[in-house]
Amino acid sequence: MASSEVTGGTVGSPGADGAARPGSVRLDHVTHRYGRGAEAVTAVGPVDLTVPAGEFLVLVGASGCGKSTLLRLIAGFEQPTHGSVRVSGTPPRPGTAAGVVFQQPRLFPWRTVRGNLDLALRYAGTDRSLWPQRRAELLERVGLEGTDARRTWELSGGQQQRVAIARALAAENPLLLLDEPFAALDALARERLQEDVRRVTAETGRTTVFVTHSADEAVFLASRIVVLTKRPGTVALDLPVPLPRGDGDAQELRNSADFTALRARISDCVKAAAS
Numbered sequence: 001m002a003s004s005e006v007t008g009g010t011v012g013s014p015g016a017d018g019a020a021r022p023g024s025v026r027l028d029h030v031t032h033r034y035g036r037g038a039e040a041v042t043a044v045g046p047v048d049l050t051v052p053a054g055e056f057l058v059l060v061g062a063s064g065c066g067k068s069t070l071l072r073l074i075a076g077f078e079q080p081t082h083g084s085v086r087v088s089g090t091p092p093r094p095g096t097a098a099g100v101v102f103q104q105p106r107l108f109p110w111r112t113v114r115g116n117l118d119l120a121l122r123y124a125g126t127d128r129s130l131w132p133q134r135r136a137e138l139l140e141r142v143g144l145e146g147t148d149a150r151r152t153w154e155l156s157g158g159q160q161q162r163v164a165i166a167r168a169l170a171a172e173n174p175l176l177l178l179d180e181p182f183a184a185l186d187a188l189a190r191e192r193l194q195e196d197v198r199r200v201t202a203e204t205g206r207t208t209v210f211v212t213h214s215a216d217e218a219v220f221l222a223s224r225i226v227v228l229t230k231r232p233g234t235v236a237l238d239l240p241v242p243l244p245r246g247d248g249d250a251q252e253l254r255n256s257a258d259f260t261a262l263r264a265r266i267s268d269c270v271k272a273a274a275s
């Protein structure tokens with residue numbers, strides 16, 4: 001499937017200057033191949049995509065279409081085989097290009113919540129005298145006030161993922177990358193965290209790229225949705241989401257006719273793009 005509402009990922013393209021703004025992402029003709037020779041697997045590409053600063057882009061697609069690969073390229077964990085990746089106008093450096101949240105929280109289990117966040121604050125170069133204040137702010141943002149002294153294994157899966165989000169926010173990086181962060185959670189925890197991520201990213205104004213299989217999650221979170229074709233993933237649909245992004249009632253939004261219609265459209269597109 002190659003049809004797209006707007007092809008080429010240049011919706012809202014901010015041009016040369018805008019593409020260098022803190023938190024902006026630009027992929028030019030990006031292809032990524034794993035392995036060599038007969039073993040080689042082309043995971044994505046070619047992909048052209050510009051994500052202006054402050055946008056909440058959700059990448060949706062069937063399993064194995066290359067969503068995580070695209071995210072890893074943006075994080076700088078992988079180098080493209082062809083093409084170029086720019087974050088804030090420069091090639092991304094792993095560990096500093098973006099705050100990253102994975103499917104599993106990947107916390108240090110022998111450390112407390114405080115210990116995990118302090119490590120992130122140290123890594124971010126935050127002045128030590130500011131750590132207690134920053135830690136309190138971060139925990140409040142993710143709804144975990146007063147949990148500093150808890151061991152991470154004492155927390156539920158949803159709470160652990162909240163700590164992982166707080167840790168990713170600690171660096172005050174203008175770009176946040178999330179790779180199916182709620183996939184292992186039950187439906188209720190998932191909805192709550194979706195609401196919190198929506199609020200936190202709106203409050204902090206960060207550019208966000210979020211990977212999911214779920215059309216429902218995509219429509220709830222995104223200001224723009226990109227559906228990928230089956231492997232090698234290319235842009236099948238690039239669609240701005242016209243739903244309100246303010247402080248409105250989340251349940252009302254989920255129940256609205258516009259939401260339901262868009263979810264059905266994205267779901268159909270993901271299926272068609274995978275075949």
Ligand SMILES: Nc1ncnc2c1ncn2[C@@H]1O[C@H](COP(=O)(O)OP(=O)(O)OP(=O)(O)O)[C@@H](O)[C@H]1O
Pocket residue numbers: 034035041042043061062063064065066067068069070213231
């Ligand atoms: N390190 C690797 N070495 C070889 N092949 C890989 C590697 N990582 C991913 N692949 C392959 O690249 C393709 C894309 O993988 P990727 O994980 O990016 O897809 P995905 O859309 O995120 O999948 P899922 O939704 O199942 O997580 C798959 O065919 C996968 O097997």
